[in-house]
Amino acid sequence: MALIRADGLSKGYRSGDSLVRALDGVSLDVPQGAFVVLAGRSGSGKTTLLNMLGGLDRPDSGSLVVAGHDVLRMSRDERAAFRLHHLGFVFQAYNLIRVLTARENVAYVLQLRGMEKRQRLALADRWLAEVGLQGFEHRRPDQMSGGQQQRVAVARALAASPDLVLADEPTANLDSHTGANLIALMRHLNEQQGITFVTASHDPSVIAAARTLVTMQDGKIVDLREG
Template identity: 75%
Template structure:
């Protein structure tokens, strides 16, 4: 599903250049439940942006779902995001003027699906995330946990190859955050959808199928907590 080789990315900060990714190598199989851990500034979000075709590396190669992202121009990356990826953001990123159903259906509208197909898919996924009966509610009428569930439904409605989540529990209380991650795990297990989640949350880290720890733009450790095995990254 994901193959990254030697990813490099640096940014200018004032008069200095900051290396956000420093030779990242990564492989993840289809159906994996991957958590990226590490302190702020470790490179988690930069790597997530690469996987989401939101940014390009300065060097290295990256293949996701069989597509070479490093060879794509901006328009091709936009099409790839629309048809192959789902996103869950820390701040939900719902359209405030739209109902839960309309928020979920929006990406399907961009894909050219019929009104009937959009409504059917939106209602199905809202029910899947435990929000049946709340289709007409707007974000302001929902709790933070409910809004994030709408975001998960929106991410999955288009049947993506990969769902990327950036600190999805950061704005939720511990109980609601644990429920959200349990929901993602269930969908991963039942649907086989691949997830990559960047998080500081110990609850999220504890539930990782594959735990990747980053530091100073490098992967310093990869672990499979369920199997109790770890391996240090090779520089």
């Protein structure tokens, strides 16, 4: 059974007098354990699709089922709870909470889930070690490099054992070496632990790592290749 089943998703934005179609009838099935890369130029609709898969944005039409939940029928609060329990996010600009340490950032989602403090901090430490940041637990975001911050973001996305990790241009702010390491880490987690990744990127190293490559243009899927 598909982890994601999107059917005919469309979304338009009004820009002045004209209507811009950010998504135009996108249908996509993503099985459990996939490593999908959404490729395409800026404005092709990758981020809009990613936002919809994460329940952050709503389409004008279409249907979307993620992990067995009809996302479009949910209220705002239900979607927040859905994200908390089923999804992990990795953002282009890391987006760690500035006042929290690395370990607290990772443990934050677990705290929102109501996990007991000692347990969540232990789990956070384990995931920081998993992404190669042992010894960085007590550093704040401004005391770490971009690559380290993005690794913390990956650990945060994975610590709560989500069904699906959505990553939006995760390597865009990293140098090529750090970016390649990050993608290798994501692939490793995908292969070893079966975590499903959907990543929007136009970075060639990310595209090269795709097991399923979805190419988008003008809000449509124009190519879909299994790697």
